[in-house]
Amino acid sequence: MKIICVIPAFNEAKNISQVVAEVRPYVQEVVVVDDNSQDNTAALAEMTGATVLRHLINRGQGAALQTGNDYALKNDADIIVHFDGDNQFLAAEIPDMVKPLLENEAEIVFGSRFLQKKADFPPLKKYLIYPLAKIFTRLFLGIKLSDPQNGFRAFSRQAAQKIHIDNRAMAHNSEIQIKAFQQKLKIVEIPITVVYHEFGQKLSDGLKIAKDLLIHKIIK
Amino acid sequence: MLQQIIAIFIIVFFIFRLIKQKKKKDINNNEFSLWLIFWLLALTAIILIKQIDSLVAWLGFSGEGINFLIYLAVLALFYLVFRLQLSLAKLDRDLTKIIRHLSLNDKKEL
Numbered sequence: 001m002k003i004i005c006v007i008p009a010f011n012e013a014k015n016i017s018q019v020v021a022e023v024r025p026y027v028q029e030v031v032v033v034d035d036n037s038q039d040n041t042a043a044l045a046e047m048t049g050a051t052v053l054r055h056l057i058n059r060g061q062g063a064a065l066q067t068g069n070d071y072a073l074k075n076d077a078d079i080i081v082h083f084d085g086d087n088q089f090l091a092a093e094i095p096d097m098v099k100p101l102l103e104n105e106a107e108i109v110f111g112s113r114f115l116q117k118k119a120d121f122p123p124l125k126k127y128l129i130y131p132l133a134k135i136f137t138r139l140f141l142g143i144k145l146s147d148p149q150n151g152f153r154a155f156s157r158q159a160a161q162k163i164h165i166d167n168r169a170m171a172h173n174s175e176i177q178i179k180a181f182q183q184k185l186k187i188v189e190i191p192i193t194v195v196y197h198e199f200g201q202k203l204s205d206g207l208k209i210a211k212d213l214l215i216h217k218i219i220k
Numbered sequence: 221m222l223q224q225i226i227a228i229f230i231i232v233f234f235i236f237r238l239i240k241q242k243k244k245k246d247i248n249n250n251e252f253s254l255w256l257i258f259w260l261l262a263l264t265a266i267i268l269i270k271q272i273d274s275l276v277a278w279l280g281f282s283g284e285g286i287n288f289l290i291y292l293a294v295l296a297l298f299y300l301v302f303r304l305q306l307s308l309a310k311l312d313r314d315l316t317k318i319i320r321h322l323s324l325n326d327k328k329e330l
Contacts (some may be wrong), residue, residue, distance in 0.1 A: 015284055033323070036253045051327070053323045053324065053326075053327055054323055055319050055320075056318055056319055056322055056323070057315070059315075059316050063316045067323050067324065070320065070324060070325060074324070109285065139324075168312070168313075168316050215305065215306065215309050
């Protein structure tokens with residue numbers, strides 16, 4: 001089983017070496033998609049042993065993930081793991097994410113911050129942004145998952161072939177979940193740990209995600 | 221009456237400009253037809269403004285025909301902005317495809 005981990009990165013020089021080094025023991029290949037960083041993210045990732053793909057123009061996290069998926073599929077990956085480059089996930093949880101795929105219990109696995117494990121959420125996120133996002137995704141997108149915005153996920157090869165990420169920015173999280181449901185894939189959620197180093201997405205980003213999803217639905 | 225004449229002159233000016241652009245091949249047939257229809261409709265509306273007044277009253281709207289035309293123009297502008305946003309989104313998607321292709325090809329060549 002060839003497992004390739006795709007890490008989108010934009011100006012992550014501070015974290016990328018540590019993230020790549022921690023992920024490498026759990027997968028066969030780490031692919032860092034450098035989304036036109038202005039620092040030395042690409043060089044550091046390469047030095048730590050990752051395969052580096054470079055975007056000539058910054059295209060956003062969703063675009064970087066699809067570039068990584070395309071590379072992984074071309075290079076015979078059986079399982080593709082998406083992992084953030086900002087050191088907020090624990091690499092040691094990759095085997096938990098991959099396990100349902102190896103045991104044929106799932107075709108796609110989503111990490112969730114809202115199951116058993118504790119995540120140290122900023123209060124505004126915990127009490128306002130995530131509940132609103134959850135209501136939006138349930139009511140308007142029909143997604144019944146506990147975590148609507150989580151970047152830690154694992155695909156079987158077949159699932160990655162069926163799901164093409166069109167949203168280049170942050171709406172890709174919801175897009176992947178929507179497509180997983182539309183394709184009737186076997187979905188499993190796994191509790192994961194998230195360590196917040198910065199606030200991340202704001203309420204205004206949530207509104208932008210909703211707008212992006214709508215536009216992509218229309219131009220489809 | 222004077223306002224109508226001024227408006228007609230402005231529209232005729234734009235129609236001449238449009239024809240000039242078409243001759244210079246700055247715009248294609250479809251764009252030329254679309255804008256020509258738009259300006260001819262505007263010209264008709266200005267010439268028949270009294271009849272539009274009656275039509276608007278008959279439809280049950282208060283106010284003059286010119287107000288009604290302005291509302292229609294605002295609606296048309298909203299629609300055009302929406303269309304523009306969609307075409308920008310399509311261009312954006314195509315740009316991403318090119319960047320991805322270059323990125324994967326670069327790796328292959330290394």
